[in-house]
Each structure stands twice: as structure tokens, then as C-alpha cells.
Amino acid sequence: MKNIGAAIAIGLALVITAIIAVSGIKQRNDYDDTIVVTGLGKKDFVSDLIVWSGSFSRLEMNLKEAYAKLDADREIIRKYFVEQGVKEAELVFSAVDISKDYEYEYLQNGNSNRVFRGYRLSQTVKIESKEVDKVENISREVTELINQGVEFNSNSPQFYYTGLSDLKLEMISAATKDGRLRAERIAENASATLGNLKEASMGVFQIIAQNSNEDYSWGGTYNTYAKKKTATITMRLEFAIR
Known part of the structure; x- marks a missing residue:
């Protein structure tokens, strides 16, 4: 009886070992019978939203006088932009920033004194518009404000695209299609048949x-300084083959 029990135990052990071995071989083969490709989606587009800003300031010894002159400058700026076709609703003026301005006066004995030069009042104006070309042209011609006595500093325009969500979906579809085509070519050259998508x-x-020759970033790049842009996305696809 002991011998029969031992034989049964050994037989069961062999069966279990065989099952594990077959399972391991199957999993290994399942893993090997795949093909991995990277598909690319690429799209050129033109920005449909511009954001542009500039700043202006006044320096006066008297704070009240500085406010009055800054108010006058703000009205000149508002009027100028409206005359150029910018809607008043698109003009956003920030709160007034106030600081004390100093300069250092160096004495003959090597010491220096800090001399108060006045109150520096500054403000920014921002334009956000879908009339991209118009505002871009205005941003290049703000020297007219300087000619009117306004100490105006213009920043570079920033360009955006409001349809990014739809664009991204379109590019994912294109990248997936491109990846599948690559996989089909590889499978065909290897005398294999492309199966179902296993992972993406x-x-x-x-x-x-x-x-441009801009560098790509691991975290993603979003250029805002060019009106004409190129968007790209990749899809890593794993297909079964048979």
C-alpha cells in the first residue's frame, strides 16, 4: 500500500510539473508572438488666439502727480488701441504697482548715499483676441505710443490654438493608423499575419x-511664440502576430 501511495504521489507531481511547464512555454510563446511599433501623428496648424501685453510707467517725486500722469497715459493707450480696431472688452489693465525709486550717489571720500528719485508707478495692459493678424501688427507699431509721450514697453506676442483637444484626438488616430501600417509591413516582410492590438x-x-530645429522635451513642449506651429504625438502599439 505504501508503494502504491508513493507511486500515485509521484504521478501527480509529474502531471502538475508538466502542466506548469506547458503553461510556461505557452506564456513564453504568447509573449514572443508579438510585434511592437511606434506610430507618428503630425499636424501643421495656425494659431487662432493671440495674447499680447505691454507695460507703461511714470516716475514723479509727488505721488499724486504720478497717479495723474499714469491715468493720462492709460487713456492715451486705450484710445489708441480702440482706434486700431481692438475691442474695449479685449483690453485688460492691471492694478497699479507702486515702488520707491532710489539711486546711489558716490562721494569723494568713497562713501555713498542712497538718494530718493521719486515714486515709480507702473501698469500693464493685456490684449487677448482671436483677430491674430490684427493684434500682431499692432504689437509691431506701438512706437506711435512712444511718440505720444507714453513710456511703453512691449512684450512679445504669444500664440495659442483653441482647438487643441480635437487636434489631439485627430493626431492620436493618425498615429495609431501609421503604427498599424508599419506593423503590417513588418509582418508581411516576415511572412506573418498581423493579429489584434494587444496594448497601446x-x-x-x-x-x-x-x-524649426526646436528640441523635444520628455515632458512635452508647447511653443507659444510662433504663430505657425507643428504638433506631433507618438503611439506605442503592440500587436499579436501569427
């Missing part, structure tokens, strides 16, 4: 200036 993962969304 999306790469980083990149937006750079058109025809």
Missing part, C-alpha cells in the same frame, strides 16, 4: 514652431 500607450504631445 500614448507618447508625449509636442508643439514646436514650423520648420
Whole structure:
């Protein structure tokens, strides 16, 4: 009886070992019978939203006088932009920033004195508009404000695209299609048949200036200084083959 029990135990052990071995071989083969490709989606587009800002300031010994002159400058700026076709609702003036301005006066004995030069009052104006070309042209012609006596500093315009969500979906579709085509070509050259998609993962969304040599970033790039842009995205696809 002991011998029969031992034989049964050994037989069961062999069966279990065989099952594990077959399972391991199957899993290994399942893993090997795949193909991994990277598809690319690429799209050129033109920005449909511009954000541009500039700042102006006044320096006066008397705070009340500085306020009055800054108010006058603000009215000149508002009137100028409205005359150029900018809607008043698109003009946003920030709160007034106040600081004390000093300069150092160096004496003959090597010491220096800090001399109060007056109150520096500054303010910014921002324009956000879908009339991209118009505001871009205005940003280049603000020297007219300087000619009117306004100490105006213009920043570079920033360009955006309001349809990014739809664009991204379109590019994911294009990248998936491109990846599948690559996989089909590889499978065909290997005398295999492409099976179902097993896994897909999306790469980083990149937006750079058109025809530029900008570097891509691991975290994604979003160029805001070019009106014409190129967006790219990659899709990593794993297909079964048979």
C-alpha cells in the first residue's frame, strides 16, 4: 500500500510539473508572438488666439502727480488701441504697482548715499483676441505710443490654438493608423499575419514652431511664440502576430 501511495504521489507531481511547464512555454510563446511599433501623428496648424501685453510707467517725486500722469497715459493707450480696431472688452489693465525709486550717489571720500528719485508707478495692459493678424501688427507699431509721450514697453506676442483637444484626438488616430501600417509591413516582410492590438500607450504631445530645429522635451513642449506651429504625438502599439 505504501508503494502504491508513493507511486500515485509521484504521478501527480509529474502531471502538475508538466502542466506548469506547458503553461510556461505557452506564456513564453504568447509573449514572443508579438510585434511592437511606434506610430507618428503630425499636424501643421495656425494659431487662432493671440495674447499680447505691454507695460507703461511714470516716475514723479509727488505721488499724486504720478497717479495723474499714469491715468493720462492709460487713456492715451486705450484710445489708441480702440482706434486700431481692438475691442474695449479685449483690453485688460492691471492694478497699479507702486515702488520707491532710489539711486546711489558716490562721494569723494568713497562713501555713498542712497538718494530718493521719486515714486515709480507702473501698469500693464493685456490684449487677448482671436483677430491674430490684427493684434500682431499692432504689437509691431506701438512706437506711435512712444511718440505720444507714453513710456511703453512691449512684450512679445504669444500664440495659442483653441482647438487643441480635437487636434489631439485627430493626431492620436493618425498615429495609431501609421503604427498599424508599419506593423503590417513588418509582418508581411516576415511572412506573418498581423493579429489584434494587444496594448497601446500614448507618447508625449509636442508643439514646436514650423520648420524649426526646436528640441523635444520628455515632458512635452508647447511653443507659444510662433504663430505657425507643428504638433506631433507618438503611439506605442503592440500587436499579436501569427
